[in-house]
Amino acid sequence: MIHRSLLLSGATLLGLVSAAYAQDSTDPMTIGLHDWSSQIVDSRVVGDILESVGDKVEYVTTDSQAVYESIRLGDVTLETEVWEATFGAAFTAALAKGGIVDVGTMDAVTREEWWFPEWDKEVCPGLPDWKALNDCAKLFATPETGEKGRYLGGPVDWQMHDGDRIDALGMNFTLVNAGSAAALWAEIAAASKDKRPIVVFNWTPNFIDAVYPGEFIEFPAHFDGCEDKPELGVNPKAAFDCGFPGNGYLKKAAWDGMEAKWPKAYAVLQKVNFTNAQLADMAKMVDVDGMEPEDAAKKWLADNEAVWKPWTE
Template sequence: MTKFTTALTAAALALSSGLAFAEDSSDPIVIPIHNWSSQIVMSHAVGQILESMGNNVEFVTTDSQAVYESIRLGDVTMELEVWEGAFGASFRAALEKGGLHDAGDHDAVTREDWWYPMWTKDACPGLPSWEALNDCAAVFATAETGDKGRYLDGPVDWLKHGQERVEALDMNFVVVNAGSAAALWAEIGAAEADKRPVVVFNWTPNFAEAVWPGEFVEFPEWVEGCDKDPAVGVNPNAMYDCGNPAKGYLKKAAWDGMKDKWPAAYDTLTKVSFTNAQIAEMAKLVDIDEMEAEDAAAAWLEANPDVWQGWTGS
C-alpha cells in the first residue's frame, strides 16, 4: 500500500462496515493499464480506493482491445473506461461469448473523432463539414503525404478505422498513426506556434479541450450498423462511411466472478461514476502538471473526498 492509500485507509474504514470488507478475497484484484492518461489515472484512483477498503490490487499493462477477452476469462478483473467509439465492438464481442458484463455507466458523455484546433478554421473556413475538409486537403499536405492531406490518427491498437473512412468517403488524405496519445498532443503543440493547420484524432473528455479550443469534424451521422454493414450509410459499398457516435457512452466492465469473489469491491465498482470535468482534471494532472499517474490519482482523491467516499459502502 502506498503512502497515499495509507492516508485514505483510515477515512474509508471509518466510513464503512468492516464486516462487508472481510467478505472480499485476499487475492489481488487485477486492474488493466492502457496508453492514455485518463484511463491510467482513473485506474490508479479506483485501485487506491479499493486498497483503502482492505483489498489487494495489482495493475497490469494490457492491450486496450484484447483486455475484454482477458476480463471474460478472469485474468483481469475489470475495465474502468469502455469508450463506445473505440472499444464498443470488442466489448460487445466479449459480452456475446459470456464471462463479463456491463458494470454501469459513468456520467461522462464521450466523443472520439477527427478534430482540429480553432486556428485551422482560418485556413479552411468551411469546417467543420467533412466535405469542406476534403476540399481543403492540400492545406494539410506535408512532405510525407505529397499533394494529399495528412491526418494523424490514434495509435494502431486503438482501431480508429481512419484509413477505412478515408477510403469509404473517397477522401484526399493520408492516414498516419501516432505512436501514443502524447504524440497527438505534441502535434497540436508544435502547430500552435505558427498556427499551422492540423487535423488529428481527439476525444472528450480529456484535458486538451481546455488548452486548445477546437471542434470535431462533422462526418455523415453515425447510425447503427454503419461500421459493420456496407448497405448502411452514405456509401452502399463500404463500411465506416460515417462519424463516430457524437454522444457515446463510457462504461465499466467486470468479470462475472468479481461480484462473488470481491463483493464489497464489486459494489464500489458499480457506484463509481466520473463526469467529463472530473476525467479531464485527472488527465491534466499528468499531461499538463507532469505528475506520475499514481501521485495524480492520490492528489485527486485527496481533493475530492465528497465524490468518492460514498462509493465505499458508507
C-alpha cells in the first residue's frame, strides 16, 4: 500500500511537473464538430490556435448530444460550445459519470426561446408580448392544428417542455416538433417566401439573426422554481409558467486525460473565451458570406490577433 501511494504521489508530481514544463504529446487532439456554423468555426479557430503553439489537431463530426459520451471515452478531446439549455443535461450527466471536465464558462450568453420573424408584426402588432401572440393564435393555424395556432418546436430530444408551458399559460397553441435544426430553418425560409406568419423555436447566437430578422417572444420572466414549484408564477396550479432563462451559460468541455497529455493545449483552452458578437460574426462569415469554415477561421484569426494572442501566453 505504501509503495502504491508513493507511486501515485510520484505520478501526480510528475503530472504537475509535466504540466509546467513538459511538452505536449505529439499525438493529434480530436475536436468535435457539430451541425451549426459558429461551433464549426470557433472549433477551427481553437484548432488553429493550438496548432500555432505546436500541437497537432484533427476534427471529427459528431452528434451534439452524443459527443459527451465520446469525450468521456477519450475519442474526442475537447468541445468548444456547451449550451446550457440544449446540452446542459447531457453534459451534466457525463460529468457525473466521469471522464469529462468543465473547462470554464465563456462571456457569451445564450438565449433560446420562441421566436418570430419580423413580418409577423404586420399582422399581429402586439408582438413580442406572449399575450398578444396568444390573441393572434388563429393567424398561426394550419390544417393539422385546426383552430389552434401552430408552434414549431425544436427536436424532442432537446427537452424544452414547450407543451407544458402551453398548458401552464393556457395558450391556444399546439406544439409540433421539428426533427432537426435544418427543418426549423427550412420552415422559416419557406414562410419568408409568402410572409406566412410563423412562430418557431430559435436561439442566439446563430446565422438566422443575419438572414431573417426577428425577435424572441417575451414570456413571464424566468425565476427559480418555475420548473418544479407549481405554486409560484402566473399560474398557481402549474409549473413551467415562465420563459426560458434569458442568459444560459456557454461552456467548454474536455476529456479528463487532456491536461496530462497536452498540458500546454489545456492551459490555452482554459483561457479561450468568445463573446456573442464574435460568435455571430463567425457564423455570419459562413452562413451569409458563403465562406468555408476553414477560411472563416483563418480570417477571424487574422482580424482578431489581439483577442487570441494573449490566450497562448
